[in-house]
Amino acid sequence: MFFTDGKLQYPVRVEAPDPRFARMLQQAIGGVEGEIRVCLQYFFQGWAQRDPKYRDMLLSTATEEIAHIEMLSTAVALNLEGAPTSLQDEAVAQDPAMAAILGGMSAKHYLSAGLNAMPVDSDGVPFDSSHVYANGNLAADMYSNVVAESTGRVLATRLYNMTDDPGMKDMLAFLIARDDMHQQQWLAVIEELGGNEGVLPIPNSFPHDQQVQDFQHLYVDTRIGDDVMPLEGRFTSGPTLDGQGQFGIAPAEPVGDRPELPPVAPETFPQNEQLETPPATPTT
Amino acid sequence: MFFTDGKLQYPVRVEAPDPRFARMLQQAIGGVEGEIRVCLQYFFQGWAQRDPKYRDMLLSTATEEIAHIEMLSTAVALNLEGAPTSLQDEAVAQDPAMAAILGGMSAKHYLSAGLNAMPVDSDGVPFDSSHVYANGNLAADMYSNVVAESTGRVLATRLYNMTDDPGMKDMLAFLIARDDMHQQQWLAVIEELGGNEGVLPIPNSFPHDQQVQDFQHLYVDTRIGDDVMPLEGRFTSGPTLDGQGQFGIAPAEPVGDRPELPPVAPETFPQNEQLETPPATPTT
Amino acid sequence: MFFTDGKLQYPVRVEAPDPRFARMLQQAIGGVEGEIRVCLQYFFQGWAQRDPKYRDMLLSTATEEIAHIEMLSTAVALNLEGAPTSLQDEAVAQDPAMAAILGGMSAKHYLSAGLNAMPVDSDGVPFDSSHVYANGNLAADMYSNVVAESTGRVLATRLYNMTDDPGMKDMLAFLIARDDMHQQQWLAVIEELGGNEGVLPIPNSFPHDQQVQDFQHLYVDTRIGDDVMPLEGRFTSGPTLDGQGQFGIAPAEPVGDRPELPPVAPETFPQNEQLETPPATPTT
Amino acid sequence: MFFTDGKLQYPVRVEAPDPRFARMLQQAIGGVEGEIRVCLQYFFQGWAQRDPKYRDMLLSTATEEIAHIEMLSTAVALNLEGAPTSLQDEAVAQDPAMAAILGGMSAKHYLSAGLNAMPVDSDGVPFDSSHVYANGNLAADMYSNVVAESTGRVLATRLYNMTDDPGMKDMLAFLIARDDMHQQQWLAVIEELGGNEGVLPIPNSFPHDQQVQDFQHLYVDTRIGDDVMPLEGRFTSGPTLDGQGQFGIAPAEPVGDRPELPPVAPETFPQNEQLETPPATPTT
């Protein structure tokens, strides 16, 4: 069960409301790198988790993330105070700055939400929960969370750069700190699981010898041309990160041939011409 | 520019076509953990990449991924050979196994694609390119790729478990190997960038002292109740993974207060009752 | 802020796991009439609400709804215990009932979620938060909530009918009761606002005399033909529900004429033929 | 069958075309509270309706709604007359007002539609017919229609406020009047069905005694903290709106316990560590 105390996790202040910034903040609410996503992602991972320690950790942090959506929704509403709501009023008609604000704000903030936050991104695209990554493999889930917090923190730093409002900068500095912690939190679980050597390849429960051996540590180079530079990096030579082999590199070469598909089925109603037998391989 | 030789990267054979497996393979084509996603993701990361080494690496692997979509699309068409296309034909009406196959296959495979592959997932949901993670920060992008290959390899192992067809098992064993390599490839870049100490927190170019210090390494515990067990793990004590501090843990406590929103704007046309001043804080 | 105690609001038991029912339960999680929707809807309405009483009511119930998603996610995982994960194993191949179960379950439950719940509907379509109705007008929001709970309760009764598992029936009987309460809760607010006479037309803050008077209480009948029966009902005569007029009925008749659009703009690059002046009205 | 006379239901005039307003009008065409939605919603409800009176009423009004989409599409095309279609022409480059108009208009109106209306919302997000609520229960459907017309009328009043164009104000004053009528029309059906006492709880055909009695009229209060104000309202005491009980209120308390999920299935290929038995409940 869940409970609420009605208070903000961290103060949310706006000194100079800017409807354009309200729109940008939406990316942190309903964007694919936003807080609704991390919140639902940690919940669904937690509800699937059998280990009570990781279950508690996931659900506890998921619960914290609701408070982040709450903070950002509050910030959106505060930035929309006094937003222009008429195309023809004097301020908009005579002041290019106001006209620019009206052009840059989200029309839906006024039209559909009455100057409040919405569960959409900065372009008004609704959040779609296919972005909730929870596939039941703990290591895959932890890396999915690292991505959520990394893209989230990159977004928060860009929002921080976009504004000069001290209240907004303070709120974002808090969220940036939480994303720092959460990145390290999920990677700490990877470390508990043995780090690269322990978790790779994900899933580590699939019998290693059942995969095609020749291709498991080989960089396949699909580049062609006379002036291709050799690719050299940690990923082309030396031991693999799981310690189970050596990286290699080779030019791409097909092992298969042209595919042979079954003939067109008449009951799919192709054109009559498709029902005639084509030559097995094209010839001149 | 791009080129093709018309051949499969690896052989694709199906001994006993099964339309239900054709449908499941769609998840590896158009699912969020599928090959269209990784292909477009690496392309968009590559086209944005300024470092020629990483640009080449990304575009080269992106180009390989097209061949994986091609293999899977071929596998879908092969599994659809002889699929039932009538609800009332004798085989379906009298053989429960055939009836089950017709029920478990994708109707769209016949109705919309004429017994061929589609860029959709196993439920017929079209691929949506918001899943192409490419945010311009190299470390965030690399972790996004680790997720793509981890979820992709987990999916491939489950598909491997689902079938007994030797051709399909062989094809999947190849893809499982490639996903192994690619996981290690992206993590090798993280290692080139200095590993956890070098890349954390992502982005590492944001001035560290501008985030709220008190909260940057603190596990916030939102759990309540008499029987809550203490949470102890790598993420609650000891040095953080970037080596810049110590993990801590503390019960959740609001730093903020109840939010104070501006009054409802009359031009949003609320109900008249909303325009009356409510009490600043609820009282009994 | 938000907190959790790690416990289920109401017990969730499954005696005879059925993966097909797991799939159907998804509709109550990620369907448009599901619990993610009501949860987010009440949160966003609450975070926008200025009246502390309604704010508290909305946020308190939103917080309860997380527990419902938790219950349903648990129910899905329990129903997936022992689900078939191979097309060719003996049970599936020889037992038509098992084959039917495999055909009727969600492939993604195994392939993408490792036999756990997902934030999608019973067809695997992800929840899309455009269904979060929160437009800032209290009466419109309350009716949106009545719809959420009405469609939710209809769904729950159909799920109740679909299963004979006593544990599932008990869980659904609880959710059906909560949806009953919540329907009445939102309509009680309508009553607090004065019932139909008080809230209609929504928004009641728009000056009534600025709408086109002739059409505000008139049923426009677009039906034609010799055998059209007269329409008689509460909506064609008698006082309107807001007590401000009388219902009427009249056959549809255009007040406008054929629209006159501006000529095609050459810079939209139409076909050349479209740039020639067409006759103002078609003639023979 | 359906027929058309080629004329507008109500005149559509634009004196001063404004491409920004064209974009905002899109919300009333393809937004979730727009006319495509109501049109399709009434059609699908009507085509499912067995009672000829309600069937005729629904289909007749659905047919009227096509005319509303037609009016709005005409209004969009008229507002796009003379819209800027070049970033560098003199007017745009030298006149900040023109620049603001170009910034605030929909690029797709020019790029994809040749200065005409599209079935998208004001942010260019396409209409998605999951918003067509038609679940077969008459009362649920009627409330869904009340929501459609309430959110639609709120939107129309905001659009009315946004413009000073007399033609547009007149058109919107007509649509606002129709939304008034339609709100009352659907609530009139609720009254025909017996009002709150008759229709609640929806569906009223589910045996009342099969829901969990203790929770059916109880406001569950999930708020915690020392300074929580008591919640008092029509929804916490007094008779319920269906006359079948008394409202109550109680603090949230879990009836269930920590969920017990089945062990992780090895064939889902989790990490090896997940296959080890975790402790049944976390302990220190």
Added chain:
Amino acid sequence: MFFTDGKLQYPVRVEAPDPRFARMLQQAIGGVEGEIRVCLQYFFQGWAQRDPKYRDMLLSTATEEIAHIEMLSTAVALNLEGAPTSLQDEAVAQDPAMAAILGGMSAKHYLSAGLNAMPVDSDGVPFDSSHVYANGNLAADMYSNVVAESTGRVLATRLYNMTDDPGMKDMLAFLIARDDMHQQQWLAVIEELGGNEGVLPIPNSFPHDQQVQDFQHLYVDTRIGDDVMPLEGRFTSGPTLDGQGQFGIAPAEPVGDRPELPPVAPETFPQNEQLETPPATPTT
């Protein structure tokens, strides 16, 4: 304005209801090749059309298409009569055919629509109006309509093949005939516009000499390898279809070089390593 007479354009009968066929029929309602799409497409093209003849033609046929959605929705409801609505009732438990039907039907038909049609495709994916092609160029629009009717007729023939029900076959035979007519109708407009010579290249109003001449009639062959067969067809030699040139063919060769992007902007917060100048071209 629009009107209705309440009758079906063509009779809809079902002798042996089959819920699986109900699900397949959904593709013809809400699939991308379905009737909602053609209906909305012709409406939006018509509302944008300035030539009264084409406007009337488009709106008249759009109005006919509503009747097709109506027929199909009726057919869905008729096929759902007697559908199984319980996982455990005797028929389902003991009769593998019934079990297969329950597995193959759409759960949402029962759960969300009460055994009625929905505006979704055969996989329950909602129709999304980005498929309404109406770009303001008459020739492009006509070809979009040819596609709508061609894919629609292919779908209808496959549905015809799927069923043996005489009523359903009769209804589909009618729809197949209408799609025949409509294909020819839109191509007749192409002929009115001068056929291939008149309409190509679309748009024909763009000054022909402003496109890059060398590439306008050249098949660019991206195939490589020793065993590539020469490509010979109507599209590699002879006059182009607009009579303005000759087809040619040439192997793909880049005219451009490696792209030179601007340096990474520090305010995008990349990793620090990305801010160091990389070598202009990769070297060994």
Added chain:
Amino acid sequence: MFFTDGKLQYPVRVEAPDPRFARMLQQAIGGVEGEIRVCLQYFFQGWAQRDPKYRDMLLSTATEEIAHIEMLSTAVALNLEGAPTSLQDEAVAQDPAMAAILGGMSAKHYLSAGLNAMPVDSDGVPFDSSHVYANGNLAADMYSNVVAESTGRVLATRLYNMTDDPGMKDMLAFLIARDDMHQQQWLAVIEELGGNEGVLPIPNSFPHDQQVQDFQHLYVDTRIGDDVMPLEGRFTSGPTLDGQGQFGIAPAEPVGDRPELPPVAPETFPQNEQLETPPATPTT
């Protein structure tokens, strides 16, 4: 398999970067008429194609289209050089032109992509692969490709008109030329298949005499009213385009009657009132 040489198919230069144009170019990348769509469409058609000539043609052109996405992605990044990334910096605050640019650019270009291209349209709506038309009938597929290239070329001409940048105009003049070639290429296949007489009606493999003869060449006129002008065109009289009949025209008249649906099923839990038998036809 696929290969890359790392070079642009055609040079991409930008003299005066404009972030607003960057946003508009997105329509050509991720719009429904954009290059991702054509690329995936030709790939999926090619992977399904049995005739080696058409297979090679499709895959070869699909491979070319990747290079077009690459060019456009490069153009987007170049146009984003120097884009404003702060709401409050001096340039934005004091220069209305800069303010307009910030308002008209895509916030996501900065916030989510770090000033790089994304697989979304000009409104930030992600590409959705349901727009990949590949239904297995060659003629239907070819017309789908004509639409892709026609709408693509119309878009490219509008983008050409929107900019004065010589580099961008040159790049677009190249793409406009390729779209010209590709339109003619797909229509050349139609000609190889026999032109209108050969391909119509699509599919031409469905037995012609099984469709309802009376309606196959008849324009059904749904227009009513006293002042309806007669419709006369190539589509109302004369031979049909497939040479198999004569066009005709007739006013719409229902052949069917009011539909008779089965009674409401009690297990769908309608309102009790719906379970009472309604009159078979409405009477006064």
